[in-house]
């Protein structure tokens with residue numbers, strides 16, 4: 001099936017079959033799609049936390065405003081972004097990139113100086129708006145990869161970020177949660193499964209000049 005067919009197949013699953021688990025190989029592929037996402041300046045400003053522990057998933061239900069999908073799904077992927085830019089974080093990823101490419105460290109020094117001049121004077125909140133945006137790109141790719149594998153998922157923004165950050169101890173890692181992606185297999189009784197996918201008509205969606 002083509003990517004477009006799979007994107008038509010997928011939907012924001014509202015009820016999972018709790019007895020069906022996603023194979024580790026498929027979890028790995030979904031995470032890999034996120035890891036391969038492009039990021040602004042290649043800074044890779046986010047991480048993915050993979051939660052399979054049932055107790056933790058159950059604790060996520062009240063945090064996600066009572067959404068039972070958190071506990072029913074096989075795994076929950078949490079997309080979390082840097083809580084702010086720092087000189088060390090920018091240098092670390094650029095040192096790693098130059099090392100991996102066999103280039104001298106500091107090769108991109110004038111560019112990273114520009115990044116530091118742009119981001120470091122900003123507030124942590126302003127930084128996080130930018131880092132979180134990068135996580136959304138990966139989130140979209142993970143959703144598409146899940147569809148390609150015929151794994152169901154639900155994009156979730158309906159949760160209290162501070163509570164999730166505390167549950168997963170994200171602050172100590174310099175991260176703040178952005179979105180969650182429960183993955184698994186739809187339950188036969190999911191009311192949304194048979195519903196038509198509704199999108200704006202192409203003529204309205206595309207503005208051509």
Ligand SMILES: Cc1cc2nc3c(=O)[nH]c(=O)nc-3n(C[C@H](O)[C@H](O)[C@H](O)COP(=O)(O)O)c2cc1C
Pocket residue numbers: 010011012013014067154155156157158159179197
């Ligand atoms: C960023 C984002 C956050 C969302 N948050 C939730 C959520 O918390 N709970 C939920 O059931 N669906 C959530 N959705 C699913 C949307 O309602 C759904 O994607 C949209 O209605 C389109 O339907 P479809 O994905 O089934 O095609 C979210 C979607 C996105 C993209």
